[in-house]
Amino acid sequence: xxxxxxxxxxxxxxxxxxxxxxxxxxxxxxxxxxxxxxxxxxxxxxxxxxxxxxxxxxxxxxxxxxxxxxxxxxxxxxxxxxxxxxxxxxxxxxxxxxxxxx
Amino acid sequence: xxxxxxxxxxxxxxxxxxxxxxxxxxxxxxxxxxxxxxxxxxxxxxxxxxxxxxxxxxxxxxxxxxxxxxxxxxxxxxxxxxxxxxxxxxxxxxxxxxxxxxxxxxxxxxxxxxxxxxxxxxxxxxxxxxxxxxxxxxxxxxxxxxxxxxxxxxxxxxxxxxxxxxxxxxxxxxxxxxxxxxxxxxxxxxxxxxxxxxxxxxxxxxxxxxxxxxxxxxxxxxxxxxxxxxxxxxxxxxxxxxxxxxxxxxxxxxxxxxxxxxxxxxxxxxxxxxxxxxxxxxxxxxxxxxxxxxxxxxxxxxxxxxxxxxxxxxxxxxxxxxxxx
Amino acid sequence: xxxxxxxxxxxxxxxxxxxxxxxxxxxxxxxxxxxxxxxxxxxxxxxxxxxxxxxxxxxxxxxxxxxxxxxxxxxxxxxxxxxxxxxxxxxxxxxxxxxxxxxxxxxxxxxxxxxxxxxxxxxxxxxxxxxxxxxxxxxxxxxxxxxxxxxxxxxxxxxxxxxxxxxxxxxxxxxxxxxxxxxxxxxxxxxxxxxxxxxxxxxxxxxxxxxxxxxxxxxxxxxxxxxxxxxxxxxxxxxxxxxxxxxxxxxxxxxxxxx
Numbered sequence: 193x194x195x196x197x198x199x200x201x202x203x204x205x206x207x208x209x210x211x212x213x214x215x216x217x218x219x220x221x222x223x224x225x226x227x228x229x230x231x232x233x234x235x236x237x238x239x240x241x242x243x244x245x246x247x248x249x250x251x252x253x254x255x256x257x258x259x260x261x262x263x264x265x266x267x268x269x270x271x272x273x274x275x276x277x278x279x280x281x282x283x284x285x286x287x288x289x290x291x292x293x294x
Numbered sequence: 295x296x297x298x299x300x301x302x303x304x305x306x307x308x309x310x311x312x313x314x315x316x317x318x319x320x321x322x323x324x325x326x327x328x329x330x331x332x333x334x335x336x337x338x339x340x341x342x343x344x345x346x347x348x349x350x351x352x353x354x355x356x357x358x359x360x361x362x363x364x365x366x367x368x369x370x371x372x373x374x375x376x377x378x379x380x381x382x383x384x385x386x387x388x389x390x391x392x393x394x395x396x397x398x399x400x401x402x403x404x405x406x407x408x409x410x411x412x413x414x415x416x417x418x419x420x421x422x423x424x425x426x427x428x429x430x431x432x433x434x435x436x437x438x439x440x441x442x443x444x445x446x447x448x449x450x451x452x453x454x455x456x457x458x459x460x461x462x463x464x465x466x467x468x469x470x471x472x473x474x475x476x477x478x479x480x481x482x483x484x485x486x487x488x489x490x491x492x493x494x495x496x497x498x499x500x501x502x503x504x505x506x507x508x509x510x511x512x513x514x515x516x517x518x519x520x521x522x523x524x525x526x527x528x529x530x531x532x533x534x535x536x537x538x539x540x541x542x543x544x545x546x547x548x549x550x551x552x553x554x555x556x557x558x559x560x561x562x563x564x565x566x567x568x569x570x571x572x573x574x575x576x577x578x579x580x581x582x583x584x585x586x587x588x589x590x591x592x593x594x595x596x597x598x599x600x601x602x603x604x605x606x607x608x609x610x611x612x613x614x615x616x617x618x619x
Numbered sequence: 620x621x622x623x624x625x626x627x628x629x630x631x632x633x634x635x636x637x638x639x640x641x642x643x644x645x646x647x648x649x650x651x652x653x654x655x656x657x658x659x660x661x662x663x664x665x666x667x668x669x670x671x672x673x674x675x676x677x678x679x680x681x682x683x684x685x686x687x688x689x690x691x692x693x694x695x696x697x698x699x700x701x702x703x704x705x706x707x708x709x710x711x712x713x714x715x716x717x718x719x720x721x722x723x724x725x726x727x728x729x730x731x732x733x734x735x736x737x738x739x740x741x742x743x744x745x746x747x748x749x750x751x752x753x754x755x756x757x758x759x760x761x762x763x764x765x766x767x768x769x770x771x772x773x774x775x776x777x778x779x780x781x782x783x784x785x786x787x788x789x790x791x792x793x794x795x796x797x798x799x800x801x802x803x804x805x806x807x808x809x810x811x812x813x814x815x816x817x818x819x820x821x822x823x824x825x826x827x828x829x830x831x832x833x834x835x836x837x838x839x840x841x842x843x844x845x846x847x848x849x850x851x852x853x854x855x856x857x858x859x860x861x862x863x864x865x866x867x868x869x870x871x872x873x874x875x876x877x878x
Binding site: 344347348351354355356357358359360361362363364367368370371374375377378381416466469470473474476477582583585586589590591592593594595596597599600603 | 642645646649652653654655656657658659661662665666668669672673675676679692693696697716717769770771773774775777778781865866868869870873875876877878
């Protein structure tokens, strides 16, 4: 975890860790980190950054400085593309079948 | 709970993890050279994503159909997001994003030279998607297995999103190539200008690459520059044929003995010139980035001031819901 | 012309206005790419733009069908001149600084929230379909704008000054959003339950916007005075011609081409 140069989390736009539970029945998993000045903007930014491809059911944001860690990070989840923005799916395009490596 | 390692034991533990192709995580001991190499590489990768928004961002307001406009908005947005994932990964190594941006703005950290070329026509957007993202994917897939956990994981997420970028570029060019004569000519002109810069994205020849072997030993780099470059060319030649577009290299020819395409001489003097700051768009790209940062300072300060004033208050979501009778 | 055809063509005009609003605002938001004050806002603003573009495409495609003349979403977006666009003037205003943009976003997204909530109950299935999906999107848009208006209004002295100035710039253009059905030629559309009377959206809009501005320590500009209007009748601001020129130039340079 990073800290600002004086060792505290006093930076104006501190680091937050983001946890997302993509659907009911699963638990929250670590999705990554972002900067925000407060919790509300952290949640908005987390929604934009980590759930652009589907509506996460629940997002937690925690100031990085509030986390005590003793073991390596968990593996982050994949996010499947959102159903309505179909141009994000690689299969959306008419690519000639003979074109390889696309 | 911490266990004190001696420096030798720590190095041995680190070496064993690398040897076993295991992942190094943020709280593990690591040699300072490993840490600083990663900070530089991840930061420059992040900077590349952010600066890389500019050449294509140029065409957002001028996209010739609503479908293409939407695709391009999604792509440029992805690039911003990728930059953020990567800054996040770099920050696990004990640097702050602000410091990394300061280094970029001061010209002390770099971004991929490919973005110092201009997007002169709509077809350039397609060429970037096909060639530049194609080359980037070739570099990035091996990085998903980078020894440093957070970087590898960021790359997994990025690669998944990037596959749509490359297909989007290819399809855009295909449509142009099969369109009107003007559109075909536009596509060919773009490929003529972007092919060699894309080939140079893989960096100098292995023989000119002094840091490569240490990066390979640390599991940061998995394949050599020349290997990746050859693979990119081998894949791109048949794709160009399907596109119905020529690649601007008269020396391109299949070599059955090698099992690869032979290709022409790379103009390394141009590469060095662009790298050193004299490409067509170097000054402009950095100036735009610095301007956004400086003009945005009052906004960032305002948000920080608000947070300080309201520290300790409950989070707001839902507070502004208003029931109208 | 039969009543059915008259209603269809009135509906086409109505839906075109909604689609044009979304398209023009998406175009303005695209101008922020690579210029946002923090990278998270590049992501956020492009997210809003993408949502709006989706709304625009669905609405303009439907408008073309209602017209019955075979015009596609692209024909409408790229083939019409200034006087044929029916967007309100608010969305075409130049972005200005970040405070001005957020002020515009607050006023317009709050309006769209009330609008799409009402249109979710439209007797026209296509419109209600678009509206049901869009409501969720614009709920987020207005929350995002509100967060920034509050932080800029109640941030530093400089940000407060800019927020006040930004609001002064955009506020007069909000009036046009709520012009009653008669004035905008769509009374029949409203009567048929297809569209909604914009005047009825004002109360909910003002309650939300008022609450946000209060929290932002920014006063609502005094009522009365200049109320620009005309967008729904194809009378736009001088900046609109430049916006269209940029947006349409490439498409128009290659008539009949596929992209």
